[in-house]
Amino acid sequence: MSLLAVRNLVIDYAETRALDGADLDLARGETLGLVGESGSGKSTLGSAVGRLLPTTARRTEGEVLVAGEPVFDLPAREVRKLRKKHLGFVFQDPIASLDPTMRVGNQLRLVLGRGGDVRFHLGRVKLDDPRVLRAYPHQLSGGMAQRVAIAMAMATSPELLVADEPTAALDTQVREEVLNVVFSLAADAGTSILWLSHDLPAVARRCDQVAVMYGGRVVERGPAREVLGRPVHPYTAALAGSAPAAAGHGVRLEPVPGRPPVLTGPSPGCAFAPRCAFAEERCDHERPQPVLVREQEVLCHRAAELSEAETPREVTA
Numbered sequence: 001m002s003l004l005a006v007r008n009l010v011i012d013y014a015e016t017r018a019l020d021g022a023d024l025d026l027a028r029g030e031t032l033g034l035v036g037e038s039g040s041g042k043s044t045l046g047s048a049v050g051r052l053l054p055t056t057a058r059r060t061e062g063e064v065l066v067a068g069e070p071v072f073d074l075p076a077r078e079v080r081k082l083r084k085k086h087l088g089f090v091f092q093d094p095i096a097s098l099d100p101t102m103r104v105g106n107q108l109r110l111v112l113g114r115g116g117d118v119r120f121h122l123g124r125v126k127l128d129d130p131r132v133l134r135a136y137p138h139q140l141s142g143g144m145a146q147r148v149a150i151a152m153a154m155a156t157s158p159e160l161l162v163a164d165e166p167t168a169a170l171d172t173q174v175r176e177e178v179l180n181v182v183f184s185l186a187a188d189a190g191t192s193i194l195w196l197s198h199d200l201p202a203v204a205r206r207c208d209q210v211a212v213m214y215g216g217r218v219v220e221r222g223p224a225r226e227v228l229g230r231p232v233h234p235y236t237a238a239l240a241g242s243a244p245a246a247a248g249h250g251v252r253l254e255p256v257p258g259r260p261p262v263l264t265g266p267s268p269g270c271a272f273a274p275r276c277a278f279a280e281e282r283c284d285h286e287r288p289q290p291v292l293v294r295e296q297e298v299l300c301h302r303a304a305e306l307s308e309a310e311t312p313r314e315v316t317a
Helices: 042-049 076-086 104-112 118-124 142-154 172-189 200-206 224-229 234-241 303-309
Strands: 004-013 016-026 031-035 057-066 087-090 160-164 192-197 209-214 217-223 290-293 296-299
Touching: 004 042, 016 042, 016 057, 016 209, 016 217, 031 042, 031 200, 042 057, 042 160, 042 192, 076 087, 087 142, 104 118, 104 142, 118 142, 142 172, 160 172, 172 192, 172 200, 192 200, 200 224, 209 224, 209 234, 217 224, 217 234, 224 234, 290 303
Parallel strands: 031 192, 031 209, 087 160, 160 192
Antiparallel strands: 004 016, 004 057, 209 217, 217 296, 290 296
16 A cells, blocks of 8 residues: 555646646655646645645545545544654745744654653754754754754654755755755655655656656656656656756757646646647547556656657756
8 A cells, every 4th residue: 555645636726726636656665756847736736645735725526645544534633643643744945834933942842742852853954053942943044944844844753754845945055965864864764755846856866756747737657767867758858858957068958848837627638738749639638548658657648659769868966
């Protein structure tokens, strides 16, 4: 049984459809990078895992199972238990994710409970300075605040850590240090990671699996080296080709043509069709179903054909 199973999940915000039948599985101990352009549905899917969606969001179809528990069907009290027992979250803005009215030490004590060793957990994220215990979040740098958030998320050794662009607000050097802390602690605890990211080279280096989102669906999923190195879906290929690391010195990057869709309901066909150089007539009105090509599961009518014509690429830092 998968630790996380997302099945045909549909989430609407007023007139906008954020998830349009998303499917995703994550095994115990696995690290999975969830990539895609802004607006593809990554953050909505990440929030749905812990039923942390805003009140304006409405689930109209599908389910999310965490350790076999149906997240959206549980009473509020049981959801809180499930989060405490199975889940940890690290968000983009470290300052906003912490309580501004409480000192860091007190916030960590609330997570650990009576008798918890606060200094030990701060030490694990390289915050050995005792002044951090007495500090308020606004007195910390972005990197320090994010380490505190990681310490809190990992203090109970969750089975699954959802990290939503945890280094987006940090500079390059601090970003690497924070990611090293996240993946090191998760490996020690046997924690699975669902990492939402735009950084394809970093995902290729650190994750076992990659899932690519577009138009509220996962359009390609498989081993990181295959999905990013030998992509099958035209969108994955375009996304990988637009990464700075994919271009040689002096070569102009090729952006993904067109703009991401803004869905108001179910996409009648393939949402990528208007931007796809390989689209054919049925792509406009027939929703693609998943097909297995090599080690990848792909949502594309021409997946088998395109897989024979693709050229391996390298996505590295």
